[in-house]
Amino acid sequence: MDTAISLLRVSKCFRAGKTRHKKQQTQALDNVTLKIGRGEIVALLGANGAGKSTLIDIMLGLTTPTSGQVEVFGVSPREAVLDTKVGAVLQNGGLLPDLKIQDTIELIASTYSNPLPVEEVLSRANLSEIRKRKVQACSGGEQQRLRFALALLGSPELLILDEPTAGMDPTARRHFWEQMQREAERGATILFATHYLREAEQFAHRALLLNHGELVADTPVAALLREYSSLDQAFSTLMKEPSCDSSF
Numbered sequence: 001m002d003t004a005i006s007l008l009r010v011s012k013c014f015r016a017g018k019t020r021h022k023k024q025q026t027q028a029l030d031n032v033t034l035k036i037g038r039g040e041i042v043a044l045l046g047a048n049g050a051g052k053s054t055l056i057d058i059m060l061g062l063t064t065p066t067s068g069q070v071e072v073f074g075v076s077p078r079e080a081v082l083d084t085k086v087g088a089v090l091q092n093g094g095l096l097p098d099l100k101i102q103d104t105i106e107l108i109a110s111t112y113s114n115p116l117p118v119e120e121v122l123s124r125a126n127l128s129e130i131r132k133r134k135v136q137a138c139s140g141g142e143q144q145r146l147r148f149a150l151a152l153l154g155s156p157e158l159l160i161l162d163e164p165t166a167g168m169d170p171t172a173r174r175h176f177w178e179q180m181q182r183e184a185e186r187g188a189t190i191l192f193a194t195h196y197l198r199e200a201e202q203f204a205h206r207a208l209l210l211n212h213g214e215l216v217a218d219t220p221v222a223a224l225l226r227e228y229s230s231l232d233q234a235f236s237t238l239m240k241e242p243s244c245d246s247s248f
């Protein structure tokens with residue numbers, strides 16, 4: 001398998017402050033090992049606080065693991081990002097509130113040597129009609145579409161998406177997944193965290209399930225759907241079995 005992302009025994013512990021008696025720590029990730037091949041579409045699932053965003057931040061080089069090794073296309077996440085191999089949609093931040101949508105896209109496009117045309121990106125993220133709107137005036141779903149537009153600009157080999165459709169209405173979500181399908185067809189590797197299990201069911205080849213920082217399932221979506229009536233049912237069953245087999 002040609003590997004896009006490789007994690008070996010990755011753990012992340014946050015110091016969450018001190019109580020009167022002891023320092024508090026949160027084990028956000030606990031000994032996570034996985035490989036994602038080029039061209040795979042992988043859903044990252046887990047309850048609030050399970051460690052999904054922490055894992056994504058580590059894959060993007062935004063935070064470093066407390067222990068373990070991470071490689072993206074055989075180099076450090078930071079190198080892969082600097083090499084414009086990775087596009088990301090994060091849950092919040094990353095936008096300048098005073099800039100207009102089109103100006104934001106043009107600004108980021110100017111940092112790439114060979115960006116997609118701004119018009120194409122505006123249209124693919126369904127932003128053409130509101131291109132003159134300031135970011136601060138955009139709704140949550142519109143800002144998320146702008147993050148998506150920015151992620152498309154460099155035609156990245158890997159797209160890492162943290163709850164990419166959060167705040168989008170059903171039409172915007174459908175449009176978003178159609179665009180993702182196009183990205184998948186051109187061979188991009190896609191990893192997305194979501195709470196919308198139907199989206200994972202419809203779009204992902206493989207599901208990773210985190211529970212309190214542990215990878216408790218890493219399995220093809222088709223295999224889960226043979227065993228359970230839906231990902232929803234698989235998710236609730238597996239979450240009740242903390243010692244379930246991660247090779248599944």
Ligand SMILES: Nc1ncnc2c1ncn2[C@@H]1O[C@H](COP(=O)(O)OP(=O)(O)OP(=O)(O)O)[C@@H](O)[C@H]1O
Nearest residue numbers: 014015016026028046047048049050051052053054
């Ligand atoms: N910077 C931080 N400092 C302290 N604790 C943190 C920090 N970032 C995350 N955590 C804790 O680590 C755990 C995992 O958080 P994370 O954001 O990765 O979860 P998540 O699965 O993305 O959750 P959600 O679905 O709510 O977005 C949580 O208990 C969270 O409170």
